[in-house]
Amino acid sequence: MPKEVVVDALGEACPVPLIKTQKAMKTLEIGDVLILKIDHSCAMKNVPEWARKVGHNVELEEIGDCEWEVIIEKVVA
């Protein structure tokens, strides 16, 4: 059963959300899912950009006004 990890980066400015994501992704196995909660609009851009460049599956969901969740499925080690 793949793991699902929630990382809370609400109120955090760049580059904290991305660094939290990078650190959390290292601890995950392939197939695991990371859910990153953000309210900083820059992170909405740079986190998916990084994850896609590495090769993970990424989805972005707006869960409220100025609040998003980045859902990343680990694809590559």
Next chain:
Amino acid sequence: MSETISEQTEITESKIPRRSSSRTTARKPKKSRVPLALALAIVIIALVAFGLYLATVDPRLSLFWLIGLCFGFILQRARFCFTASLRDPTLTGGTSLTKAVLIAFAITSVGFVAIQYNAYRMGLPIPGAGYILPISLATVIGGFLFGIGMVIGGGCGSGTLMRVGEGFHMNMLVLVFFIIGLLVGSYDHTWWQLNVIQGAPRVHLPDVFGWFGAITIQLIVIGALYILADRWESRRKSL
């Protein structure tokens, strides 16, 4: 992936399997957007009205107002960030904003040379000559201090202002201390002027290399940095 970036960043239905536990708590009810649209309309009318008022004081002020608004809009929508352009290469390994800033520098360099050379050819004073500031140890120390501040604060001058406008609370706090820092800096500027800056050289590249040489060298340096930034990212990714 075959999709383009713009398609990928759109908010779509989830294809990644998620447990219901994390999903149900996350959703918030959608609020009506009508009050927001009305507020936006009022703000736009107020911005235009203020621009028209400025024209009665000095037409140039209206132009500055318009340029400022456009600059802020582009900065916000493009997620253009000078802080990230210098910070991300070492901290996260990404250089896309570094490359964006280099492209902007290349374009403005050509524009500056065109404007300045035109004035020079016609025997007019060179526009912007007053902003050719001395290069001294103060440049290095100031740059170092500003760099520390902008990474911790999450924004340079324009970035902080843009994020205050966006409503990000942390940058409102940063703006307060940014202003305090500027006041302290202005207060101490006389000391720096007398002890460090005075006598330092002012370099305008066209004086050294000629107009054509200056723009060529500048574009070569920017191009070299661009290639370096591009390689840096692919090297970091493969690690």
